[in-house]
Amino acid sequence: MQTHTTAPFRSSIMLGEPTALRAPDRSGHEERLPFVVRLVRTEEDLAKAVRVRQMAYARHMPAVAEKLHIPEATDLQQGVALLLAESKVDGSPLGTARIQTNRYAPLALEQSIDLPDWLKGKSLSHVSRLGVVQGGIGRLVKLMLFKGLYQYWLDNDIDWAVVAARTPLDTMYQQLLFQDLYPQQPYVPLAHMGNVPHRVMAFEVATANERWTRAQHPLRNFMVLTRHVDLDVSDTPTRRTAVRHETRELEPLSYAA
Numbered sequence: 001m002q003t004h005t006t007a008p009f010r011s012s013i014m015l016g017e018p019t020a021l022r023a024p025d026r027s028g029h030e031e032r033l034p035f036v037v038r039l040v041r042t043e044e045d046l047a048k049a050v051r052v053r054q055m056a057y058a059r060h061m062p063a064v065a066e067k068l069h070i071p072e073a074t075d076l077q078q079g080v081a082l083l084l085a086e087s088k089v090d091g092s093p094l095g096t097a098r099i100q101t102n103r104y105a106p107l108a109l110e111q112s113i114d115l116p117d118w119l120k121g122k123s124l125s126h127v128s129r130l131g132v133v134q135g136g137i138g139r140l141v142k143l144m145l146f147k148g149l150y151q152y153w154l155d156n157d158i159d160w161a162v163v164a165a166r167t168p169l170d171t172m173y174q175q176l177l178f179q180d181l182y183p184q185q186p187y188v189p190l191a192h193m194g195n196v197p198h199r200v201m202a203f204e205v206a207t208a209n210e211r212w213t214r215a216q217h218p219l220r221n222f223m224v225l226t227r228h229v230d231l232d233v234s235d236t237p238t239r240r241t242a243v244r245h246e247t248r249e250l251e252p253l254s255y256a257a
Helices: 043-060 136-155 170-175 208-214 220-225 239-246
Strands: 003-005 030-032 035-039 080-087 093-101 124-132 160-165 187-190 196-204
Touching (some): 043 093, 080 136, 170 196
Parallel strands (some): 124 160
Antiparallel strands (some): 160 196, 187 196
């Protein structure tokens, strides 16, 4: 198997840029990255995720960032996993995202909205707390976090992923072919997020490859066909126990995306 080393690239499909550039077409090949993307497993991992999360929010929502200097109670709930991207060179955190499933409890999003009937009874995942470092490497990290989310959904038999995003972040999800839950009222004030309007969107996991193929999506090969050996979102029975045991004095905080 031929191996490529991936260099950072720009992609309007994720960044909302005016000129669409495609990800490298290396379908069926293996690519190596200057960082790894994996699940948070230890107290040290969690601290890294919290650090990069707070830095990312400080750029756009400083009032929220002030509350993010320690883990949130949601981070340790059953059915919740955190992705962490960290540098191979020095182990520094480069990005993070939180995944909540409805396996053990309703999604936090359901505190503010009633999900449509066609989502009830489905296996769901809610994406929140996405944050990456600035610069060229941050763009590639963001792409890999999305690929990690997609792989996690597949591995855990998730039917639909849902997200509540503010402008302009909602453009990223729209371009990945997320659909509006409320087309007649795209931006919904969410009570558990301070009544800030968010665009609530959903993504059917099982049909993703088919829809990306039909749309000739510029990231289809990257998301589906390219093998990234530095991406590992496999879970273990001891992961959550280890984080719960090692993390102390957690202060419950209000939930936000």
